Amino acid sequence: MNRRELQNEITAFVRTYPETRHTATRWQDPLVAFAAADDPLFLQLKEVVSPTHALPGDFIADAQTVIAFFIPFVREINFSNVGDPYSSEAWARAYIETNRLIRDLNGYIQERLRQCGYESSNLPATHNFDEKTLVSDWSHKHVGYIAGLGNFGLHQMLITNRGCSGRLGSIVTNLKVEPTPRPDREYCLYRKNGSCGRCIRQCPNRALTVEGFDRHRCYERCLDNARRYERLGLADVCGKCLAHVPCAFANPVKHEGSEHEMV
Numbered sequence: 561m562n563r564r565e566l567q568n569e570i571t572a573f574v575r576t577y578p579e580t581r582h583t584a585t586r587w588q589d590p591l592v593a594f595a596a597a598d599d600p601l602f603l604q605l606k607e608v609v610s611p612t613h614a615l616p617g618d619f620i621a622d623a624q625t626v627i628a629f630f631i632p633f634v635r636e637i638n639f640s641n642v643g644d645p646y647s648s649e650a651w652a653r654a655y656i657e658t659n660r661l662i663r664d665l666n667g668y669i670q671e672r673l674r675q676c677g678y679e680s681s682n683l684p685a686t687h688n689f690d691e692k693t694l695v696s697d698w699s700h701k702h703v704g705y706i707a708g709l710g711n712f713g714l715h716q717m718l719i720t721n722r723g724c725s726g727r728l729g730s731i732v733t734n735l736k737v738e739p740t741p742r743p744d745r746e747y748c749l750y751r752k753n754g755s756c757g758r759c760i761r762q763c764p765n766r767a768l769t770v771e772g773f774d775r776h777r778c779y780e781r782c783l784d785n786a787r788r789y790e791r792l793g794l795a796d797v798c799g800k801c802l803a804h805v806p807c808a809f810a811n812p813v814k815h816e817g818s819e820h821e822m823v
């Protein structure tokens with residue numbers, strides 16, 4: 561299986577998922593990018609994220625490639641989360657249904673790769689973090705950055721060419737795929753020229769400031785929402801810092817030059 565076939569398989573899976581699984585959530589086409597498993601930035605995640613952050617070789621001994629993907633929600637889901645300090649029901653449901661989508665997508669790609677003679681990981685979309693530090697041992701957003709999906713915003717999320725209003729996932733495999741070039745430019749207006757800052761103003765729990773991000777304050781709000789939407793499943797989310805912000809659906813920083821070759 562080559563790069564283009566993998567991109568097509570992932571896109572087709574996401575496109576047909578609402579119909580095959582009868583979800584309320586709808587998604588836009590995903591972005592897919594690839595990192596070499598031996599990219600030196602993976603080792604740096606032990607300093608940047610956590611000393612226990614995994615390496616691709618911890619999942620597949622002869623890992624060659626990390627496939628990273630971003631699955632954007634349709635705009636209506638983002639707009640539903642504007643206003644009220646607690647998450648909208650549509651946002652909470654989108655989180656739960658996208659966790660299932662990513663689990664099923666990973667299982668599907670794992671099987672397709674197996675049919676072609678390759679191994680791959682099946683990593684969950686979330687809930688793989690340390691409960692005390694709230695730090696993950698496999699950060700999909702940092703992995704997405706390494707693979708060239710985008711760059712970080714002031715809100716600590718990855719902004720892609722299709723924005724940040726969606727979910728990230730990644731798959732480690734021993735199939736060799738040519739890596740995607742990493743952008744060497746800003747995707748956040750504040751980081752580019754000090755403007756915007758809307759994500760900070762929208763944070764209901766003062767977890768996000770220009771000085772930094774208090775993940776414990778953030779998680780408090782996420783747990784409030786989880787209690788509210790317990791009947792739907794585990795929705796420990798908030799997302800107010802993504803609601804109708806300039807980086808929600810696109811990279812708001814205009815640049816000259818070409819887009820990466822991603823679908």
Ligand code: SF4
Pocket residue numbers: 713714715716747748749750751755756757758759760805806807808812
């Ligand atoms: S809302 Fe504005 S300041 Fe915050 S991450 Fe997006 S572009 Fe940057």
Ligand code: SF4
Pocket residue numbers: 762763764765766767768777778779781782797798799800801802
């Ligand atoms: S998810 Fe909510 S609480 Fe956390 S930083 Fe964003 S707006 Fe603040």
